[in-house]
Amino acid sequence: MAHDSLYTAPPSGAGVETEREGGRFAALRRALGSWDAAVVAALVVAVLLASASVQNFATGRNAQFLLLDLVPLALLALPMTLIVITGEIDLSVASMVGLSSTLMGQMWLSSGLSLELICVLVVLLGGVLGAVNGVFITGFGLPSLAVTIGTLALYRGLSFVVLGDQAVADFPPSWTAAAVRNLPGASIPAAVVPVLLLAVVFGVVLHATPVGRALYAMGNNDQAATFAGVSVARTKFWLFVVSGAVCGLVGVFWTLRYASARGDNATGLELTVVTAVLLGGVSIFGGRGGLLGVVGGVLLLGVLRNALQLADVDANALTIVTGTLLIASVVLPNAVANLRARLHRRRQRAHLTAS
Amino acid sequence: MSPDTDGTQTSPLLVLDDITKSFGAVAALRGVHLALHRGAAHALVGENGAGKSTLVKVLAGAHAPDSGRMTLDGQPLVLRGPADARAAGIAVIYQEPTLFPDLSVAENIFMGRQPLRGARRIDSRAMNRATERLFARLGVRIDPTRPARGLSIADQQLVEIAKALSFDARVLVMDEPTAALSGVEVERLFGVARSLCERGAAVLFISHRFDEVFDLCQRITVMRDGAWVSSDPAADLTVDEVVRRMVGRDVSSLYPKQDTTLRDTLLDVRGLSRAGVFSDVSFTVHGGEIVALAGLVGAGRSEVARAIFGVDRYDAGQVRVAGRVLRPGNPRKAIAAGMALVPEDRRQQGLVMELSVERNATLARRRALSRLGLLLGGAERAEARCWTRRLQVKTSRLAAPVATLSGGNQQKVVLAKWLATEPRILIIDEPTRGIDVGTKAEVHRLLSELAGAGLAILMISSELPEVLGMADRVLVMHEGRVVRELPRAEADETSVMFAATGQGAAA
Numbered sequence: 001m002a003h004d005s006l007y008t009a010p011p012s013g014a015g016v017e018t019e020r021e022g023g024r025f026a027a028l029r030r031a032l033g034s035w036d037a038a039v040v041a042a043l044v045v046a047v048l049l050a051s052a053s054v055q056n057f058a059t060g061r062n063a064q065f066l067l068l069d070l071v072p073l074a075l076l077a078l079p080m081t082l083i084v085i086t087g088e089i090d091l092s093v094a095s096m097v098g099l100s101s102t103l104m105g106q107m108w109l110s111s112g113l114s115l116e117l118i119c120v121l122v123v124l125l126g127g128v129l130g131a132v133n134g135v136f137i138t139g140f141g142l143p144s145l146a147v148t149i150g151t152l153a154l155y156r157g158l159s160f161v162v163l164g165d166q167a168v169a170d171f172p173p174s175w176t177a178a179a180v181r182n183l184p185g186a187s188i189p190a191a192v193v194p195v196l197l198l199a200v201v202f203g204v205v206l207h208a209t210p211v212g213r214a215l216y217a218m219g220n221n222d223q224a225a226t227f228a229g230v231s232v233a234r235t236k237f238w239l240f241v242v243s244g245a246v247c248g249l250v251g252v253f254w255t256l257r258y259a260s261a262r263g264d265n266a267t268g269l270e271l272t273v274v275t276a277v278l279l280g281g282v283s284i285f286g287g288r289g290g291l292l293g294v295v296g297g298v299l300l301l302g303v304l305r306n307a308l309q310l311a312d313v314d315a316n317a318l319t320i321v322t323g324t325l326l327i328a329s330v331v332l333p334n335a336v337a338n339l340r341a342r343l344h345r346r347r348q349r350a351h352l353t354a355s
Numbered sequence: 356m357s358p359d360t361d362g363t364q365t366s367p368l369l370v371l372d373d374i375t376k377s378f379g380a381v382a383a384l385r386g387v388h389l390a391l392h393r394g395a396a397h398a399l400v401g402e403n404g405a406g407k408s409t410l411v412k413v414l415a416g417a418h419a420p421d422s423g424r425m426t427l428d429g430q431p432l433v434l435r436g437p438a439d440a441r442a443a444g445i446a447v448i449y450q451e452p453t454l455f456p457d458l459s460v461a462e463n464i465f466m467g468r469q470p471l472r473g474a475r476r477i478d479s480r481a482m483n484r485a486t487e488r489l490f491a492r493l494g495v496r497i498d499p500t501r502p503a504r505g506l507s508i509a510d511q512q513l514v515e516i517a518k519a520l521s522f523d524a525r526v527l528v529m530d531e532p533t534a535a536l537s538g539v540e541v542e543r544l545f546g547v548a549r550s551l552c553e554r555g556a557a558v559l560f561i562s563h564r565f566d567e568v569f570d571l572c573q574r575i576t577v578m579r580d581g582a583w584v585s586s587d588p589a590a591d592l593t594v595d596e597v598v599r600r601m602v603g604r605d606v607s608s609l610y611p612k613q614d615t616t617l618r619d620t621l622l623d624v625r626g627l628s629r630a631g632v633f634s635d636v637s638f639t640v641h642g643g644e645i646v647a648l649a650g651l652v653g654a655g656r657s658e659v660a661r662a663i664f665g666v667d668r669y670d671a672g673q674v675r676v677a678g679r680v681l682r683p684g685n686p687r688k689a690i691a692a693g694m695a696l697v698p699e700d701r702r703q704q705g706l707v708m709e710l711s712v713e714r715n716a717t718l719a720r721r722r723a724l725s726r727l728g729l730l731l732g733g734a735e736r737a738e739a740r741c742w743t744r745r746l747q748v749k750t751s752r753l754a755a756p757v758a759t760l761s762g763g764n765q766q767k768v769v770l771a772k773w774l775a776t777e778p779r780i781l782i783i784d785e786p787t788r789g790i791d792v793g794t795k796a797e798v799h800r801l802l803s804e805l806a807g808a809g810l811a812i813l814m815i816s817s818e819l820p821e822v823l824g825m826a827d828r829v830l831v832m833h834e835g836r837v838v839r840e841l842p843r844a845e846a847d848e849t850s851v852m853f854a855a856t857g858q859g860a861a862a
Contacts, residue, residue: 208729208730210725210728213717213730214721217710217714221706223703224704224707227686228686228772
């Protein structure tokens with residue numbers, strides 16, 4: 001149906017005109033835009049400082065370890081970004097990694113299947129674990145925070161059921177070496193390549209597909225999204241499935257990289273993942289943020305943790321740093337907005353008394 | 356009530372003199388004058404964006420004016436926050452009150468100042484009794500102990516008014532209180548407002564509905580573009596004159612529905628039922644036809660629309676689009692079948708307020724606009740530009756959050772979003788709620804043109820003149836059932852209201 005003839009042509013000069021209130025949120029938008037810039041700046045500063053003051057930081061060998069350490073964090077941050085943008089959260093990721101790892105160990109120990117097949121099965125089982133989250137959250141309409149705290153405990157417990165407190169370590173050396181192998185002629189681990197590919201895929205999905213548009217819409221207002229024909233529940237369900245499958249993948253990588261399937265693998269990693277995502281400028285309330293910022297957040301957090309580890313800061317202090325960053329990345333954007341509003345009011349009041 | 360300092364009953368209670376207020380470079384109020392008298396209702400009218408809401412926020416203490424003076428009872432009045440406004444006896448009733456849904460009505464009214472007994476425990480009995488006394492003064496019957504959840508918007512407003520009474524408000528500001536009310540509820544609200552006036556309160560009433568303005572108010576102040584235009588006794592004004600002052604031009608016709616030829620049946624609803632909400636709803640809409648669904652708020656009209664579109668499920672019945680049965684409970688199928696729904700609540704259902712004009716305008720078309728699953732090359736921007744131009748949406752940039760637009764322009768964005776899907780059936784719920792007169796006329800002309808182009812339009816409206824002016828056929832709903840079907844020739848205010856209140860069922 002052609003609508004061109006339907007409407008009286010706009011009077012000349014009309015059409016998209018200036019609405020008087022148009023520029024009001026420009027400042028806010030600029031502030032949000034500069035969050036990415038701030039993260040990149042902080043990353044540069046952190047790298048420079050660490051290179052200057054921490055011994056062995058700026059070495060090829062350390063770059064390799066730093067990047068290897070980043071692989072699980074970066075992978076888990078990808079689906080987490082999408083989930084947080086829809087206004088949900090998945091706190092069970094580290095436990096799903098742990099359970100995937102022990103499932104892999106148990107299958108290798110007792111099933112007699114080939115390792116290739118086991119890896120595929122583990123990724124699929126990860127998807128099933130995520131689907132359990134998804135069913136509770138979208139099927140029964142429960143808050144993801146509560147559900148995934150529950151499965152955080154449940155899956156961790158199950159991973160000890162699967163392997164007890166033993167560890168499976170007799171994976172073929174060719175496989176465990178492949179997990180940490182460098183790209184030819186560089187001190188960059190080959191595992192970085194699939195991570196980058198996946199990051200591009202997630203970035204494209206989030207920023208340049210109808211699904212991505214739907215994610216932002218439902219993160220801001222799921223009712224309006226529903227009215228626009230978005231299947232909110234179904235989309236969220238699949239996000240949790242993807243999150244579980246990525247956890248399965250990370251479980252495989254973790255097991256091979258450390259050549260060890262254990263029940264306590266990746267314990268507490270969810271804290272780091274959520275921190276990286278929020279540090280990357282994704283709003284914990286949903287609807288806001290982007291994948292590039294999250295990549296920056298992952299790198300910044302990775303560099304900080306690596307530098308502190310090299311400087312012999314102990315593990316507890318590392319957790320304190322991560323927790324502080326988490327709080328800061330939630331509080332700072334609000335605090336900046338509040339400060340601006342207060343300054344604005346004060347200026348107006350001064351103006352009022354002056355007049 | 357304190358005696359007048361002048362000794363005369365005619366000296367105003369609250370005076371605003373030359374009030375200005377700017378947000379950055381935008382002047383929202385430019386020298387506004389307003390005088391509210393005891394015992395009188397005063398109307399404030401103007402197009403959206405005229406500055407009415409800003410003025411209300413100044414009165415509520417939410418915005419401090421940049422310059423100008425306010426006096427209450429002859430004393431200078433400075434409001435540093437909402438608490439000051441309340442202490443001064445100024446209460447504001449908003450279009451959609453924000454009560455705590457899980458607290459009781461009485462607890463809502465006495466929030467933060469509950470009567471206490473020993474050991475700082477809340478004295479519920481005293482609180483409930485005080486609430487009952489307030490409701491008795493208002494002449495309404497609401498159980499003080501019931502939770503606020505589930506109260507109609509009209510009842511929620513009455514709770515807010517009771518709250519205002521409880522701290523002896525002398526100035527009652529009502530910001531478009533009737534937008535979501537049915538005729539009966541409006542009458543009850545006006546009864547309460549009049550009795551408050553009789554007790555010496557001053558009422559400021561903001562509305563887009565002129566019949567109500569002239570019904571309730573003794574004086575009318577007109578604003579345009581943030582500036583004060585005039586304040587005159589209502590008796591000296593006519594609707595035409597007020598509209599002329601508001602828009603600064605003549606609005607020829609508010610309701611220009613053209614006659615069209617009927618085409619095939621596009622929407623066929625048969626025996627649609629949902630337990631406790633609506634039952635056995637059957638009707639058809641032809642191409643080229645505007646069918647209005649009239650009735651009181653709460654009659655189940657919006658619920659029927661939502662069920663047809665698939666946002667809600669239904670228990671029994673069938674929806675056919677051009678003869679083909681539509682799968683229930685799936686808005687995506689409905690959109691694919693050529694259906695569009697402009698919902699009643701723009702802010703919650705129609706738009707994602709935080710997202711840009713562009714994203715909102717293309718949200719329902721996001722799949723159609725993608726190539727190989729990707730949205731690249733500014734396809735959305737081109738589409739959004741095309742439709743915002745056609746509907747003359749006023750916005751600084753397509754990337755501006757839709758929340759920064761005025762109500763009328765927001766409604767145009769919702770329309771753009773749905774017209775972009777090139778629907779065959781347009782369901783439009785309260786097409787002109789809360790939008791200014793000029794845009795209203797544009798929306799009406801647009802609906803008429805769309806019908807002329809062969810669309811089937813189902814329009815839900817609580818504004819009787821709109822229903823009577825626009826519709827080829829009027830279906831009247833009462834308590835979940837379609838009780839009456841009136842062709843254009845037989846539909847008038849009496850016949851529609853008669854059926855809507857349930858008396859017409861036998862006729």
